[in-house]
Each structure stands twice: as structure tokens, then as C-alpha cells.
Amino acid sequence: MFVHRVINGYNQPRMYENILIDSGLTDKQATVYGVLISTGDLSAQDIVSLTKLKRATVYDTLKSLSKEGLVTTFIKDKKTYFHPEHPYSVREVALKRKNSVDHGLNQLESSMNDLVSEYMTSTHTPGVLVFEGREEVKKVYEDLLQEGKEILSIVQPANIDPPLYKWLTTTFVKKRVSKKIPARVVVAGASNEATVYSELDKKELRGSRTIEDPLFQVGIEFMVYGNKVAYVSFSKNADIMGIIIQNQFIASAMKSVWQIVWRSANGK
Incomplete structure (x- = not known):
């Protein structure tokens, strides 16, 4: 009208x-x-x-x-x-624009590792990302999946925050295996705990060795992958947080440390 x-x-x-x-x-x-x-x-x-x-x-x-x-x-x-x-x-x-922005954010997120890598290379500075809280720490493990490289780890399963441990064993590991990303893990703790862990090695595309020493108490998980190093603090009685450092020299140095620990551990 x-x-x-x-x-x-x-x-x-x-x-x-x-x-x-x-x-x-x-x-x-x-x-x-x-x-x-x-x-x-x-x-x-x-x-x-x-x-x-x-x-x-x-x-x-x-x-x-x-x-x-x-x-x-x-x-x-x-x-x-x-x-x-x-x-x-x-x-x-407005909804169309929101969907477009969401799509753009998803694209940015999927390319973030490459963008950060380019930035760090051009500026010659290490990249450090910090994550606080259980849900945020999951992003550290998602980065492992996105990187797609072999994971070298040191961990004490008995010390992992229970809800996070459940997510790691039911969600993260399945995604890692489906992407065919191998892992080698030094397991700290009693031999019976390590045995339960190592029994799933073949199924979970993992090799593991054990260090059973009261002095070797690990309240974090330490991981080296590609040109990155990640630390996740998830002890039951401490705040949960994670750190990713992207730097080739640091990653190489920490890989050497991991290899020494791996050679001294009990395993096949």
C-alpha cells in the first residue's frame, strides 16, 4: 500500500x-x-x-x-x-553477515598455525600461547592434532585431572589415531599404572616406556611436536593451565632432553 x-x-x-x-x-x-x-x-x-x-x-x-x-x-x-x-x-x-563472519573466523582459526609460524619466522621471535582452565587447555591438544606431527611426551597418568583424563582417553586419542598421528610417551609412576597404560599402546598408535622412581614425580605433561613444545599442568590439586612455545631451537633442545629420558626408561 x-x-x-x-x-x-x-x-x-x-x-x-x-x-x-x-x-x-x-x-x-x-x-x-x-x-x-x-x-x-x-x-x-x-x-x-x-x-x-x-x-x-x-x-x-x-x-x-x-x-x-x-x-x-x-x-x-x-x-x-x-x-x-x-x-x-x-x-x-544480519544473520547472513553473522554466518559470513563465523565462516571467516573458522577459516582464520584453521589457518592460525600457519599465520603464527609465518609471523614468528619473519619477526625472529618465539610464539608463546597460554591457556587457563580445563576447556582452554583442550586447545593445546587440538593444536597437536592440527600440527599432525609425531608427539614426544612425558606424563604421569595418575596425576591427571580426572575430567580432563576422561576427555583425553575418549576423545583426543581417538582423533589422534584417526589422523594417524603416532606418539611416544615416557610414563612416570608405579609399574602397575604404567602397565595399564601400555596395554593400549598398539590400539592407540603409541609406544611407551616407564620410569618408576619416587624422585621422578611429574605433575605436568610435556610434549614436543614439530617446532613446538607444550606444557600442560593438570595436577588434581593445582590450577589447570597449558603453554605452547613455537620456536625451532627450543623444540630441538627439548627433543634432545626427551630422547635422553626415553633412552633411560624401561621399555621395549
């Missing part, structure tokens, strides 16, 4: 503009669409008069709103008028 109401001294409600801008419209789009939904169908000249925007700006803005599906046109008495689509259309536009 054609509605044409031009109000002298019209004062466009700024509240609408702010809401529309927050939903993803530009300030000019919010101004023009806001005056249309508040006043009704208008000609371009009416919009210029009410918004105080330049004519060229109004036409460009109407064109962009039309492309977004927020404004349509019709002709009456040989004059073109602009009609605002239902505000639900703004929600649809």
Missing part, C-alpha cells in the same frame, strides 16, 4: 539508527532506512529533505539498500518512490 507522510520538522529517532548500525548497516543505510520505516514510502527528494544528506549520497545508499533487499521501488504518477521492506529483512541480512 502506498503511504506518503512527510512531517514538517521531522526528527528522526536516533534509537532506530543505533539499532540498525549495530545489526550491520552503515550509518547512511541506517539513516535512510530509519526514515523510511518511521515515515513511510518516500521519494528520493523527500529523503534528501528529511535526512539532510546529499542527493548523490541518498541515491547511492538507496541502491545499496535495494541490493540488500531492504528497499524496493514503485512508480506513482510518473514519480519513483522507495518502500522499506519489513524489519525482518534486516534480521535476515
